[in-house]
Amino acid sequence: MKQIDKLYINGEWVSWSGDMIDVHEAATGEVLAKIPAGSRAEMEQAIEAADRAFATWSESTVDQRLNVIGQIQEQLAARADEIAEAISREVGMPLKLATQIQAGLPAGITKSYMKLLPEFPFTETVGNSEVQYAPVGVVGCITPWNYPLHQVILKVIPALAAGCTVVLKPSEIAPLSAFLLAEIIDATDLPAGAFNVVSGYGQEVGDALIHHPKVKMVSFTGSTRTGQTIFHAAAEDFKRIALEMGGKSASVVLPDADLKGAVKGTVNNCLLNSGQTCTALTRLLVPRDRHDEACELAKEAVGKMTPGNPLEETTRLGPLASAVQRDRVLEYIRLGIEEGADLICGGPEAPEGLEQGYFVKATVFGNVDPNSRIAQEEVFGPVLCIIPYDDEAQALEIANGTLYGLSGAVWSADQAKAKAVAGRMRTGQVFVNGGAFNPMAPFGGFGHSGIGREFGKWGLEEFLEVRSLQL
Numbered sequence: 219m220k221q222i223d224k225l226y227i228n229g230e231w232v233s234w235s236g237d238m239i240d241v242h243e244a245a246t247g248e249v250l251a252k253i254p255a256g257s258r259a260e261m262e263q264a265i266e267a268a269d270r271a272f273a274t275w276s277e278s279t280v281d282q283r284l285n286v287i288g289q290i291q292e293q294l295a296a297r298a299d300e301i302a303e304a305i306s307r308e309v310g311m312p313l314k315l316a317t318q319i320q321a322g323l324p325a326g327i328t329k330s331y332m333k334l335l336p337e338f339p340f341t342e343t344v345g346n347s348e349v350q351y352a353p354v355g356v357v358g359c360i361t362p363w364n365y366p367l368h369q370v371i372l373k374v375i376p377a378l379a380a381g382c383t384v385v386l387k388p389s390e391i392a393p394l395s396a397f398l399l400a401e402i403i404d405a406t407d408l409p410a411g412a413f414n415v416v417s418g419y420g421q422e423v424g425d426a427l428i429h430h431p432k433v434k435m436v437s438f439t440g441s442t443r444t445g446q447t448i449f450h451a452a453a454e455d456f457k458r459i460a461l462e463m464g465g466k467s468a469s470v471v472l473p474d475a476d477l478k479g480a481v482k483g484t485v486n487n488c489l490l491n492s493g494q495t496c497t498a499l500t501r502l503l504v505p506r507d508r509h510d511e512a513c514e515l516a517k518e519a520v521g522k523m524t525p526g527n528p529l530e531e532t533t534r535l536g537p538l539a540s541a542v543q544r545d546r547v548l549e550y551i552r553l554g555i556e557e558g559a560d561l562i563c564g565g566p567e568a569p570e571g572l573e574q575g576y577f578v579k580a581t582v583f584g585n586v587d588p589n590s591r592i593a594q595e596e597v598f599g600p601v602l603c604i605i606p607y608d609d610e611a612q613a614l615e616i617a618n619g620t621l622y623g624l625s626g627a628v629w630s631a632d633q634a635k636a637k638a639v640a641g642r643m644r645t646g647q648v649f650v651n652g653g654a655f656n657p658m659a660p661f662g663g664f665g666h667s668g669i670g671r672e673f674g675k676w677g678l679e680e681f682l683e684v685r686s687l688q689l
């Protein structure tokens with residue numbers, strides 16, 4: 219068991235002797251590590267340190283920022299195995315996938331900012347005006363547990379690239395990689411205080427962060443409910459906000475599509491990280507006359523996802539990240555049955571031989587009423603709803619018929635047709651015929667899925683204020 223009894227404040231590891239939080243291994247439920255349940259006093263110190271450091275870091279040159287970001291990138295790549303294993307244990311994602319995604323993606327995104335930063339126009343000329351982009355100030359970053367380092371990097375790297383300073387409040391459920399990042403940053407040339415980590419509970423340190431007047435922006439990823447709390451708090455003194463929240467994304471299969479490919483692509487996407495992905499395609503919309511075939515194909519695709527310990531080579535589907543999350547997902551599976559959806563596979567019992575830890579059976583519901591709770595609310599687990607539709611207009615109405623709008627997919631033999639349908643989806647990104655994820659493209663949500671965008675230049679611009687000089 220790992221004992222982390224320090225917080226990272228003002229460039230120093232500050233000893234912590236207060237309450238600790240247990241971090242559990244998802245596959246066994248055993249305590250994997252203990253981390254500080256920091257208090258408001260430490261959060262205050264970290265914000266003060268970030269505020270002092272802003273005076274120097276906001277004046278840094280692009281070369282100085284590139285140097286630091288390059289040092290971080292190098293170590294993220296060098297320590298990829300350690301990062302992947304820590305996240306695989308705390309979150310439950312199969313190790314091989316965690317190496318590619320949980321460790322590989324943060325290193326890749328950091329690299330993409332090294333390319334973008336020297337090209338970014340921090341000043342522009344518009345007629346007789348010079349437009350300047352200035353760092354917002356101290357940024358509070360609050361992150362969830364499902365892609366713990368990825369979500370941290372998407373905030374910290376563009377914030378530092380913009381010249382902002384950061385106080386990070388990582389998820390209490392999967393915090394290990396945030397401490398690894400603090401170790402990495404500690405060894406760089408970043409001035410003391412420009413990056414701080416205060417772990418703890420949302421209601422305590424998170425609350426202190428979002429209400430502090432010296433915090434000029436809050437960048438948050440997590441549940442829609444917490445996002446709303448942050449939005450209210452930010453309104454008090456007009457803090458900038460970026461909110462990345464939940465989703466209930468639709469995968470729309472048009473009548474001419476290759477049904478097998480579409481179902482396979484949707485199931486794989488839906489079950490990634492055991493369904494704990496904000497962009498998961500959790501609603502599969504199929505023409506009514508192909509519904510039964512789609513259910514059979516989905517069952518077949520789910521059957522190939524061998525559940526097991528994420529550290530084992532053969533595992534394709536790991537456990538959920540916490541007991542709370544497992545119980546929440548099981549409640550939803552029971553609810554789906556109660557609401558009258560057809561249970562195609564899975565169900566509310568633990569998979570055989572995996573009664574320990576936080577395992578849930580991958581579950582597919584057929585003939586789902588698009589207005590039922592199982593089809594409207596974010597489950598955040600390995601649960602797919604198959605919904606039949608009668609015509610394209612109805613398919614779009616169902617696809618756009620939730621409060622969310624984070625991601626989506628369209629499948630058709632006719633690419634132009636698929637693009638036209640994608641263009642009518644009220645969502646921040648759409649995968650057309652299985653198009654590849656692009657880390658340079660903007661990412662974010664419509665409606666209750668969020669405000670603001672991450673990745674690429676859009677992610678950087680979130681951390682910049684705009685000023686114009688009339689010359």
Ligand code: NAD
Binds near residue numbers: 361424441444
């Ligand atoms: P959560 O909202 O419970 O917690 C997220 C973070 O907010 C944690 O660090 C938590 O401690 C903190 N927090 C909680 N209450 C707070 C408060 N009152 N004040 C300040 N901070 C507070 O979310 P979670 O359960 O960790 O993550 C799952 C959710 O995140 C899902 O709904 C998922 O869709 C969403 N998510 C969204 C994206 C995206 O990019 N859109 C990505 C991943 C996850």
